[in-house]
Amino acid sequence: MKKILIMLLVAAMAVFMGACGSSEDEVGEEELVTGGWTIADQEEAALPEEVKGVYETFVNENGSELVPIAYIAKQVVAGMNYELICKDEENGTLQSVCLYQDPQGDLSDTIINEFDVTDYVDSGDTESDEATAEPVAGGWEVPEDYTVVPLPKDAQKAFEKAVAEFDGNELEPMALLATQLVSGTNYAILCHSTLVTAEPVTALDVVTVYEDLDGNAEITNICMLDPAELNEE
Numbered sequence: 682m683k684k685i686l687i688m689l690l691v692a693a694m695a696v697f698m699g700a701c702g703s704s705e706d707e708v709g710e711e712e713l714v715t716g717g718w719t720i721a722d723q724e725e726a727a728l729p730e731e732v733k734g735v736y737e738t739f740v741n742e743n744g745s746e747l748v749p750i751a752y753i754a755k756q757v758v759a760g761m762n763y764e765l766i767c768k769d770e771e772n773g774t775l776q777s778v779c780l781y782q783d784p785q786g787d788l789s790d791t792i793i794n795e796f797d798v799t800d801y802v803d804s805g806d807t808e809s810d811e812a813t814a815e816p817v818a819g820g821w822e823v824p825e826d827y828t829v830v831p832l833p834k835d836a837q838k839a840f841e842k843a844v845a846e847f848d849g850n851e852l853e854p855m856a857l858l859a860t861q862l863v864s865g866t867n868y869a870i871l872c873h874s875t876l877v878t879a880e881p882v883t884a885l886d887v888v889t890v891y892e893d894l895d896g897n898a899e900i901t902n903i904c905m906l907d908p909a910e911l912n913e914e
Contacts, residue, residue: 718754718908726751726855727830746770751856754908777911798859801887803902821859842898843890851875865893
């Protein structure tokens with residue numbers, strides 16, 4: 682639990698930087714602005730109409746095999762950047778996709794990088810011996826079938842059990858990113874989080890939920906996801 686609390690404090694102090702296009706000084710008066718990136722909330726994860734239109738243009742122009750899992754952030758530049766996490770149907774991996782729409786409304790640039798869920802989960806150093814119990818049946822796997830929000834029923838059930846005993850951070854699930862079979866199941870869940878402080882701090886987190894073989898569930902790791910870092914070379 683100490684590790685989770687430390688990560689929450691880091692999230693409260695973090696400042697997001699970076700861009701897919703060239704950033705401007707002002708980003709408007711929208712809420713949840715973090716270094717130019719406006720993170721999506723739970724309802725927006727399923728692609729608002731403006732994002733859906735840009736994504737469809739991308740697919741029509743490229744014949745892409747990428748299926749959107751969640752829309753996570755946007756950034757006002759000389760135009761607009763839209764950040765999504767997608768599944769590559771060809772090889773079953775997750776990809777971060779930054780779509781740049783220029784001021785004329787045309788899709789002018791796209792940055793695609795592999796999204797490695799293992800960068801955001803912790804396989805050890807938790808307070809639960811069961812969460813790292815042997816035998817480990819396999820690594821993290823991206824679900825075969827995806828719908829853009831809500832979570833699959835088994836993941837949703839485990840998440841609700843885990844957050845019932847969790848205080849100080851309001852977590853809203855946006856998408857199931859991957860699962861891992863251990864002595865039970867680990868779920869890597871993308872969440873919109875609100876750190877409950879005097880001035881609430883919002884962020885995107887990858888939350889690891891462990892469910893044991895008896896159906897008990899707990900949060901074993903929380904790692905902040907910075908939209909800007911997804912586009913770094």
